[in-house]
Amino acid sequence: MRALQQRSFFFNRFAKQIILTMLLLSGPNMGGNEWKYVKDCLDTGWVSSVGAYVDQFEKMSAEFAGTKYAVATSSGTTALHICLVMMGVNEKDYVITPNITFIATCNSIKYTGADPILIDADPGTWQMDLGLLENFLMEETELRDNNCYYKKDGRRIPVVMPVHVLGNMCDMDRLMALAKQYHLTVIEDSTEALGSYYKGKHAGSFGLMGTFSYNGNKIITTGGGGMIVTDDEALAKKAKHLTTQAKSDPFEYIHDEIGYNYRLVNVAAAMGVAQMEQLPAFLKRKQEIIAFYKKELEGVADIGFQEVNADVQPNWWLPTIMTGKQKTVLTILNDHKMQSRPFWMPMNQLRMFKDNIFYNKDNRSDYVYHRCLSIPCSTNITDEELKAVAYKIKEAF
Ligand SMILES: Cc1ncc(COP(=O)(O)O)c(C=O)c1O
Structure with a gap:
């Protein structure tokens, strides 16, 4: 008991020290060549939408994802939108997607005028439940x-x-087998999955196209940015064309269709190149972080972690725990400036999508939503900070 009190005293004092500033949930780690490459852009004036860093970032992204092509975009959301535009998705269509996702997935669908069909979550992995997807396709489609x-x-x-x-x-x-059987094109929202693999194949390389996001909380960041990856040369060229206002003449302002200003600028791509150089180290740190949290927290009261299928090697971008004491843990951590967040409100509960088709069993998304919370995991978090977070979480029980 006395030992526990001493430990508690130490950690509370320690927590106060580190937490003069907020311990970010998943903040940027600018420990490499970012300054050097960004300065290069500023010094040379190549700050805008063309430049060597855009080309290099695209090349590195394609190589990493194991696809032939990559096209940089202004965000993950715009990457998703352009993929749907290229498939000719429109207001007469539906797009099937999971009910548990970040809003950007459904927003990108709505930008085309189409409606999402929401499939409930697997309560263990929190991914789209493929059993439900299969039932939906069998029973509700022709x-x-x-x-x-x-x-x-x-x-x-x-x-x-x-x-x-x-x-x-x-x-x-x-x-992929279901998609083939039902003639569905697969566009992967792999925005959170840079560095994740299924049977050794990188996320984003399964579908006709995949996408990444580089916003501030992602495993690498360009401040804001995105990427489309594909093996299809024609689609890659089309994506470049559409994201650059569909300008069809190199000199004159002639445009051959409605285009978009969805380009990633060179100064952001410069950060992207520097971040890609560090990606293996970031992925290693994410593995260490999840290993630490699992060692400390798994089996403490009702705390559980996301289940992972044997064939999957996740990037562990955002360690997230599941507990009936979600609200208590969130309060304790945030009160101690250890930024933690609940899961996204499921899409079917949002005003904009409440009338959409929601194919579910026992509304499992709601169960997951009310139990999950993501905990601090920036790649530059120290071991001491990790210990302080784990200690505070245990205090809730
Ligand atoms: C699942 C999911 N889809 C789409 C996006 C959109 O990416 P961005 O914020 O770069 O537009 C994000 C990231 O924020 C995401 O987590």
Whole structure:
């Protein structure tokens, strides 16, 4: 008891010291060549939408993901939107996607005018439940002329957009087989899954196209930015064209369709190149962080972690625990300036999507939503800070 009190005293004092400033949930780690490459852009004036760093960042991203091509975009959201535009998705269509995801997935679908069909979550892995997806496709859709249609209103379902939630992945063999059987194009929202693999193949390289996000909380960041990866040369060229206002003449301002200003600028790409150089080290640190948290917290009261299928090697981008004491733990951590966050409110509970098709069993997304919280895991977090976080979490029980 006395030992515990002493420990408690030490950690409370320690927590106060480190927490003069907020311990970020998943903050940027600018420990490499960022200054040097950004300075290079400023010194040379190559700050805007063309430049060698954009090309280099795209090349490094394609190489890392194991795809032939990569096209940089202004964000993960715009990357998703352009993929859907290229598939001709429109207001007469549906796109299948998980009910547990960040809002950007569904927003990108709505930008095209299409509606998301929301599939409930697997309560263990928190990914789209493939059993439910299969049931939905079997019971609620029909195939005509190599297209999939929703039986009730005859609207087309051209795309399934799986999300690799928190860098974890579902059984991709099963998902790809279902997509093939039902003539669905797969566009992967792999925005959170840079460095995640299924059977040794990188996330984003399964579908016709995959996407990454480089916003401030991702495993690498360009401040804000995104990437489309694909093996299809025509799609890569089209993505570049559409994201640069569909300008069809190198000199004159002639545009051959409605385009978008969705480019990533060179100064951001310069950060991206520096961040990519450190990605292996960042991934290693994420593995250490999750190993530490599991060692300290698994089996403490009802605390559980995201289940991972044997074929999946996640990047452990955002360690997240599950507990009935979600609210208490959130309060304790945030009160001690250890930034922690609840899971996203499931899409079917948001005003904009509450009337959309939600195919579920026992509304498991709601169960996950009310129990999960993400805990501090920046790649530059120190071992002492990790200990302080684990200690504070245990205090809740
Ligand atoms: C699942 C998911 N989809 C899409 C996005 C959108 O990425 P961005 O914030 O770069 O637009 C994010 C990241 O924020 C995300 O987590």
